Amino acid sequence: MKVIRKLNNEKLENIVWGIISFTAIIIFWQIIVTLIKAENFPPPTKVFSEFLKDFISPIGKYTLLGHIGWSLSRVLVGYCAAAVLGISIGLFMGWSKFFRALFKPVFDLLRPIPPIAWIPLSILWFGIGEKPKYFLIFIGAFTAFTLNAYLGAVKVDKQLIGAAKMLGATDKQVFRKVVLPSTVPQIFSGFQVALSNAWMAVLGAEMIRSSEGAGWIIIMGMESGNTPQMIVGMISIGITGFILATSMRVLERRLVAWNVRGK
Amino acid sequence: MECKREIAAADKQEKIIITCDKVSKEFSINDKSTDTFKVIENISLEVHENEFLVLFGPGQCGKTTMLNIIAGLDSPTTGKVFESGKLIEGPGPSRGVVYQTIALFPWLTVMGNVEFGPKARGFAQKDYRQKARYFIDLVGLSGFENTFPVRLSGGMKQRVGIARAYCNDPLVLLMDEPFGHLDAQTRYMMQEELGKIWQKEKRTVIFVTNNIEEAIYLADRIVLLDDCPTKIKEEYKIDLPRPRSLIDPEFLKIRKEISQAMDIDI
Numbered sequence: 001m002k003v004i005r006k007l008n009n010e011k012l013e014n015i016v017w018g019i020i021s022f023t024a025i026i027i028f029w030q031i032i033v034t035l036i037k038a039e040n041f042p043p044p045t046k047v048f049s050e051f052l053k054d055f056i057s058p059i060g061k062y063t064l065l066g067h068i069g070w071s072l073s074r075v076l077v078g079y080c081a082a083a084v085l086g087i088s089i090g091l092f093m094g095w096s097k098f099f100r101a102l103f104k105p106v107f108d109l110l111r112p113i114p115p116i117a118w119i120p121l122s123i124l125w126f127g128i129g130e131k132p133k134y135f136l137i138f139i140g141a142f143t144a145f146t147l148n149a150y151l152g153a154v155k156v157d158k159q160l161i162g163a164a165k166m167l168g169a170t171d172k173q174v175f176r177k178v179v180l181p182s183t184v185p186q187i188f189s190g191f192q193v194a195l196s197n198a199w200m201a202v203l204g205a206e207m208i209r210s211s212e213g214a215g216w217i218i219i220m221g222m223e224s225g226n227t228p229q230m231i232v233g234m235i236s237i238g239i240t241g242f243i244l245a246t247s248m249r250v251l252e253r254r255l256v257a258w259n260v261r262g263k
Numbered sequence: 264m265e266c267k268r269e270i271a272a273a274d275k276q277e278k279i280i281i282t283c284d285k286v287s288k289e290f291s292i293n294d295k296s297t298d299t300f301k302v303i304e305n306i307s308l309e310v311h312e313n314e315f316l317v318l319f320g321p322g323q324c325g326k327t328t329m330l331n332i333i334a335g336l337d338s339p340t341t342g343k344v345f346e347s348g349k350l351i352e353g354p355g356p357s358r359g360v361v362y363q364t365i366a367l368f369p370w371l372t373v374m375g376n377v378e379f380g381p382k383a384r385g386f387a388q389k390d391y392r393q394k395a396r397y398f399i400d401l402v403g404l405s406g407f408e409n410t411f412p413v414r415l416s417g418g419m420k421q422r423v424g425i426a427r428a429y430c431n432d433p434l435v436l437l438m439d440e441p442f443g444h445l446d447a448q449t450r451y452m453m454q455e456e457l458g459k460i461w462q463k464e465k466r467t468v469i470f471v472t473n474n475i476e477e478a479i480y481l482a483d484r485i486v487l488l489d490d491c492p493t494k495i496k497e498e499y500k501i502d503l504p505r506p507r508s509l510i511d512p513e514f515l516k517i518r519k520e521i522s523q524a525m526d527i528d529i
Contacts, residue, residue: 044269137479162336167380168356177383181370204383258411 008029042228050228051235059229060220061212068240069200072214074130078137079198086145086194087187093146094153095179107146115140119208133205140201141194147191152183185259188252195248199241214240267351279347280435280467281333286342288328289493301492302328303339308486308495312434313465319478320488320496321525325522326471327363329493330439334358346434356380359428361438365420373399373423374408380431391430396425400456403488410497418449425460435467441450442477455478458506486523497524 026044033043042050054064062070091109092099118139122132156179164178206215214237221230272388286306289299302325310316318326325511331337333344335354346358359380359439377489381391395486395501399408402422413422421441428436441457442450454477461481478485479501499521503513 037322157366159362159364159366160368162354163360163362164354164379164383166334166336166360167356167383167427169379170383173383177379180370181368184370234288256370258413 030261040227042231047228047231047235050226051232054217054229054232059217064217064232064236067212068214068236071206071215072201072240074133074205074213075137075195075198075202077130078134078201079141079194080140081134082141082145082194082198083191085186086142087149087190090146090149090151090190091153091179091183093150094156094183095175107143111143111147115197116143119204121206123209128209133202133210136205137198137201140197144194144197145187145190148193149183152177152186152190155186156182185252185256188248189254192245192248192254195244196241199237201245203237264363279309280312280314281339282345282348282503283308283329283333284343284345286329286332286335286339286344288325288332288337289340299496303332304492304494305342306493306495307342310467310469312467315461315468315470315481315483316440317470317478317482317485318470319472319475319482319485319521320490320493321473322490323473324491325493326473326488327439329358329469330437330469333435334437336362356384356431357434357439359431359436361421361424361428361436361441364441365417365441366443367420367423367427369412372409373404373415376423377411377426377430379427384431393522394432395426395430398430399423401429401464403456412438416449417445418453421445421453429460429464429466433466435462436467438468438470440471440473440476443472450474450477455506457481462505475518475521476509479503479514479521480509485521487521497521 029044033041051064056063059067089103089107093103094100115136118136119132122135126132128137160178160182161174169177198213202213203215204217206213207219210216214233215234217233218230221227221233283306287301288303289301292298292300307312308316311474315492318329320326329338332339333351335351336500343436350357370381374395378391379395382388396408399405402425403418404422404426407415407419412423415423424441436475442453458481470478470481482499482501484500485499486495487499488494489496500515501517503511503517507514
């Protein structure tokens with residue numbers, strides 16, 4: 001009861017609309033299936049029962065949660081590596097003219113190449129184990145981290161830097177106490193974009209060659225003619241991505257309280 | 264804390280804090296051209312200890328640039344600026360700036376902003392915490408120590424800006440149209456407030472404004488500037504007792520005199 005009272009009208013309204021839209025989609029889905037009667041277009045009930053079943057009985061080596069766990073752990077490795085390297089390079093590019101002149105052109109050229117284009121090279125370089133997957137996720141997340149950290153560092157208010165210097169801050173202190181904190185909101189939006197990129201990259205990698213993971217569920221579904229399983233794979237990807245993005249936003253609101261105008 | 268300075272002030276009224284010696288500043292018209300235009304022409308002035316000096320003039324031409332040169336954030340094309348006889352070559356904590364855009368650090372609380380200077384300069388927290396509290400209280404923001412700037416009104420933010428400048432204990436306070444972005448009502452209130460704060464905590468102040476009422480209300484001395492290029496036109500000593508009244512006949516007389524001297528042509 002307390003929770004409901006805490007939600008304001010707008011939030012409650014959004015939830016209601018969300019429920020309505022999901023119901024509408026499922027009804028629409030059911031209607032189409034009844035009209036078409038195609039074998040490879042299962043009704044929502046079948047997909048839902050497959051979804052529940054996959055929580056308990058394993059597909060291949062793991063249950064649904066096990067596969068998602070595999071995908072998540074791959075994302076974690078590539079994502080963290082990309083965060084460390086991307087944010088540092090981005091900050092330096094924004095802060096130092098020399099670094100910018102050196103790295104920006106290369107970065108601008110690499111940026112438009114989608115992670116999937118790296119798949120053949122990654123297999124050639126790293127074989128078929130976990131390493132090429134880490135690499136692809138890294139590539140997917142790296143550009144978002146770098147670009148956002150760079151933009152944040154470039155956008156730092158010059159007047160704030162002046163103000164810090166007038167108050168007696170040294171160059172090092174200006175970087176630590178002004179440049180870094182003022183880039184945090186932008187870096188956070190980098191975390192968001194990088195996360196969805198990384199999540200996309202892991203699925204690409206798993207669909208090419210793997211024996212577990214959310215992407216593998218989809219491919220296995222296709223190979224064994226189990227369409228509900230394919231859709232279960234897709235839905236679980238959607239739900240996981242949504243949960244990740246939402247928790248990231250909650251974290252951001254906590255950590256960057258100063259940037260958010262509260263009620 | 265306040266008494267120490269005021270006693271010292273009594274016998275050193277004539278000590279010169281800031282000297283501008285024939286300062287001129289030119290900017291190039293654009294990146295490609297070598298043509299320049301002059302924004303400041305040959306300004307020489309002295310600012311005495313604990314004097315409230317107002318640089319007053321119409322337009323947007325060179326007043327802020329002049330203040331930036333004194334701050335050390337900009338350098339003159341010709342001429343020199345000295346602080347207590349020492350050439351100013353860059354920014355430094357002996358000159359505290361209060362900005363028109365306020366320029367608080369949004370990720371720091373009121374307390375964090377006010378103690379930024381002494382903290383960065385490596386003083387012990389027990390020394391500056393108490394001082395920061397004192398100035399936060401002086402500008403009327405007790406109870407807001409842990410509030411982030413985003414939650415404060417424009418007037419409150421600028422109070423923080425003033426406390427931040429004071430708390431770093433500068434030799435001179437440079438105020439660049441600090442109330443320029445505030446609405447008229449808040450502006451009057453802040454002028455009154457600054458007058459009170461300054462009476463309680465006398466400092467050397469160089470205050471830039473294009474508002475004639477504000478200038479006469481606050482100044483010990485007004486330097487009237489001509490616009491484009493900015494140069495000194497006239498000087499007025501304002502001896503009215505404080506706190507001043509905007510509708511006092513003496514006040515209005517001075518106002519009329521200065522207005523006439525301005526012969527505003529914009």
